[in-house]
Structure formats: structure tokens, C-alpha cells
Amino acid sequence: MNDVIPENATPAAVRSSGALGPPEAGRRPVVGVSLKLYFGLAATRKWLADVAALRDALAELPRPVDLFVLPAFPALADARELLAGTGIAYGAQDVHWAETGAWTGEVSAGMLAETGARYVEVGHAERRRHFGETDATVAAKAGAVTRAGLVPVICAGERHDAGTERAVEETLTQVRAALGGTGPGSQVIIAYEPVWAIGAREPAPARHVRTVATAIGTCLRDHGVRGRVIYGGTAGPGTFGRLAGSVDGLFLGRLAHDTGNLRRVLEEVAAATAPLPLRS
Numbered sequence: 001m002n003d004v005i006p007e008n009a010t011p012a013a014v015r016s017s018g019a020l021g022p023p024e025a026g027r028r029p030v031v032g033v034s035l036k037l038y039f040g041l042a043a044t045r046k047w048l049a050d051v052a053a054l055r056d057a058l059a060e061l062p063r064p065v066d067l068f069v070l071p072a073f074p075a076l077a078d079a080r081e082l083l084a085g086t087g088i089a090y091g092a093q094d095v096h097w098a099e100t101g102a103w104t105g106e107v108s109a110g111m112l113a114e115t116g117a118r119y120v121e122v123g124h125a126e127r128r129r130h131f132g133e134t135d136a137t138v139a140a141k142a143g144a145v146t147r148a149g150l151v152p153v154i155c156a157g158e159r160h161d162a163g164t165e166r167a168v169e170e171t172l173t174q175v176r177a178a179l180g181g182t183g184p185g186s187q188v189i190i191a192y193e194p195v196w197a198i199g200a201r202e203p204a205p206a207r208h209v210r211t212v213a214t215a216i217g218t219c220l221r222d223h224g225v226r227g228r229v230i231y232g233g234t235a236g237p238g239t240f241g242r243l244a245g246s247v248d249g250l251f252l253g254r255l256a257h258d259t260g261n262l263r264r265v266l267e268e269v270a271a272a273t274a275p276l277p278l279r280s
């Protein structure tokens with residue numbers, strides 16, 4: 001168990017805790033957005049066009065930041081069209097673990113790769129809660145995604161606000177299970193999302209997030225995967241500055257519907273992060 005990291009710890013102090021290692025170079029900060037089922041197709045197209053217009057702002061950031069967006073399946077073709085040439089990646093909010101077969105209604109990682117998708121979210125709390133996803137199915141999906149050459153965005157987080165120690169335990173159980181489906185050296189993103197902070201009024205307290213995210217970082221290193229950790233749960237402008245040094249970026253939901261917010265988040269992430277080391 002890691003000690004709780006102080007609320008006012010500087011990024012350098014967090015790194016010197018040993019969880020992230022020395023700040024040589026390597027991991028690029030990353031910001032992701034899931035649209036969930038908030039928009040219809042026309043609204044998604046409008047939003048994607050607004051995101052594509054961030055292209056110049058993205059290119060002018062003082063430090064490169066990866067940006068990916070996850071619209072609903074029917075909008076993947078729109079993402080391909082509207083984000084072409086912008087350097088902004090896109091992907092899906094779910095996937096099936098099988099490559100092919102009698103799986104009515106499902107979509108394989110291979111098909112997603114054919115659409116040009118780069119990232120695939122697996123194990124979001126809403127899928128665990130409403131669709132019965134388990135650590136085993138999340139692991140199978142994460143494995144399918146990496147085998148297809150895509151990057152799984154593995155969501156993990158405790159269900160209830162019952163203290164940081166309990167959160168580390170519950171979250172690492174999910175992360176370890178999911179990583180069991182991926183091979184050594186796989187590239188993954190872990191989206192740490194305390195379930196009680198999703199769709200809430202404010203993000204989880206920074207001290208709590210720093211401690212859990214740092215424990216996830218150590219877990220990634222132990223598993224020998226190339227991992228980045230991002231925080232999600234009512235994240236928006238002002239969130240990253242309090243977490244810098246313990247996470248590689250943010251995973252946004254509602255607050256990115258306004259692409260002005262998304263632009264501010266990208267600027268904050270670029271400004272607040274120093275180069276971070278590769279984890280393997």
C-alpha cells in the first residue's frame with residue numbers, strides 16, 4: 001500500500017515517491033473524450049467538426065498531447081471523415097472479445113481497426129453496472145483489442161466513496177484482472193474513474209486520485225506493459241493542475257461537450273506536465 005500523497009504535493013514530489021520514476025522522457029500526455037449516448041448522429045457530426053477545428057490549437061501547444069474521442073459506433077465513419085489529417089485519434093466505447101462468429105449485435109476489434117479506430121474503451125462502470133460486464137469479460141475484451149493492434153482504454157475504479165485504501169484495493173483488483181488479458185509490452189491506457197465521481201458535481205479529491213493513480217502506475221510497471229494512467233469523473237478545466245505528476249492526462253465526459261472546455265484542458269495538460277518516463 002502506498003502512503004497517501006499530500007494534497008499540495010508538487011509533481012516533482014509525486015515522482016520522487018518512486019511510483020512514476022525519474023522524469024527522463026517518453027510518455028506523452030493524453031486526453032480522451034467519450035460521448036457515451038449523449039448525442040444523436042447530427043449533433044455528433046457537429047461536435048466532431050468543432051473538435052477538428054482544435055487542430056491548430058493542438059499543434060501550437062508547448063508540448064504534444066495525444067487527443068482521442070470515442071463517439072457511438074454509427075459515428076465512427078464520421079470521425080474518420082471529419083478528423084482526417086488533424087492528428088486527432090478516435091475509437092469506440094466498447095467491443096466484443098470474439099474475432100468473428102455468431103454474436104448478433106456485436107462488433108469485433110478487427111472491424112474497429114478497419115474503420116481507422118486507434119483506441120477502444122473497455123470495462124466502463126456503466127457497462128459493468130447495466131450490462132453485467134465482469135473482470136473476466138473486460139480482460140477478454142482488452143486482449144482482443146491489443147491483438148488487433150489497438151490501444152485499450154481500460155476503465156477501473158471503486159464503486160463507493162469508502163476511503164482511499166479501499167479504493168486502491170478495489171481498483172487494482174480490476175486493473176490486474178484486465179491486464180491479465182493483455183500480453184507483455186502491450187500499450188494500454190488505464191482510465192481511473194471512481195464510480196461515485198462519474199456524472200457528479202465535482203471530481204474526486206485530488207489527494208485521493210493521486211494515491212490511487214500512483215498505485216496503478218506501479219501496477220502497470222510490475223506487469224511490464226506500456227501504460228498511461230488518466231483520470232475520469234467530472235473532469236474538466238482546473239482538474240489536471242491538481243493531479244499533474246500522478247496521472248498522464250484526463251478522460252472527459254460531459255464537460256467536453258463544450259469544445260472550449262476541451263481546449264482549456266488540452267492547454268492545462270500541456271502546460272502542467274514535464275516529460276514522463278516510459279514504464280517498460
Ligand SMILES: O=C[C@H](O)COP(=O)(O)O
Nearest residue numbers: 034198199233234253254
Ligand atoms: O467516460 C467518461 C466518464 O465516465 C466521466 O464522465 P463525466 O465526466 O460526465 O462524469
